[in-house]
Amino acid sequence: xxxxxxxxxxxxxxxxxxxxxxxxxxxxxxDPSRPICKVADFGLSKIKRNTLVTxxxxxxxxxxxxxxxxxxxNKVSEKxxxxxxxxxxxxxxxxxxxxANMHYGAIIGGIVNNTLRPPVPSFCDPExxxxxxxxxxxxxxxxxxxxxxxxxLRTMSAAxxxxxxxxxxxxxxxx
Numbered sequence: 257x258x259x260x261x262x263x264x265x266x267x268x269x270x271x272x273x274x275x276x277x278x279x280x281x282x283x284x285x286x287d288p289s290r291p292i293c294k295v296a297d298f299g300l301s302k303i304k305r306n307t308l309v310t311x312x313x314x315x316x317x318x319x320x321x322x323x324x325x326x327x328x329x330n331k332v333s334e335k336x337x338x339x340x341x342x343x344x345x346x347x348x349x350x351x352x353x354x355x356a357n358m359h360y361g362a363i364i365g366g367i368v369n370n371t372l373r374p375p376v377p378s379f380c381d382p383e384x385x386x387x388x389x390x391x392x393x394x395x396x397x398x399x400x401x402x403x404x405x406x407x408x409l410r411t412m413s414a415a416x417x418x419x420x421x422x423x424x425x426x427x428x429x430x431x
Contacts (some may be wrong), residue, residue: 257409258293264402267334276340277319278347302418317363318354319343322394326368337398341405342391346374349384361388370394383412 280297321339354374355363366372
């Protein structure tokens with residue numbers, strides 16, 4: 257949720273991160289009962305003014321949205337960060353790096369052709385699955401905004417607190 261709140265703030269300031277991934281999320285564990293996550297590494301960030309992607313590809317391949325890879329347009333929106341966040345949700349769920357054993361060419365082709373997304377484990381909470389899959393939708397217009405993502409994560413978190421102890425889902429157990 258903290259990462260979603262951070263991205264909501266960045267987008268409210270018209271900043272596109274372009275390299276959102278777990279490696280760029282810092283967690284402060286000073287208070288173990290309430291770790292705090294911060295979004296970091298703004299080296300590729302740009303202020304959005306009909307954001308033009310120039311000077312080559314921006315980001316880290318497995319987290320890159322199809323519109324950054326297909327070369328069809330050099331104008332992108334903040335929805336490239338939403339796509340990446342969907343991959344981050346998968347990373348948090350599985351503890352794995354997406355497409356770790358694949359060659360770059362296969363990853364690029366699969367993302368661009370919308371035939372490649374990380375496999376969702378069977379134990380995944382249905383709401384978490386839906387949010388991930390909506391974030392990595394091929395069409396940027398179909399991806400949720402960060403205010404919507406933050407709202408949904410807040411609702412999921414509140415539901416997990418009110419759920420009886422014995423009914424915790426695997427998603428909560430793996431967080």
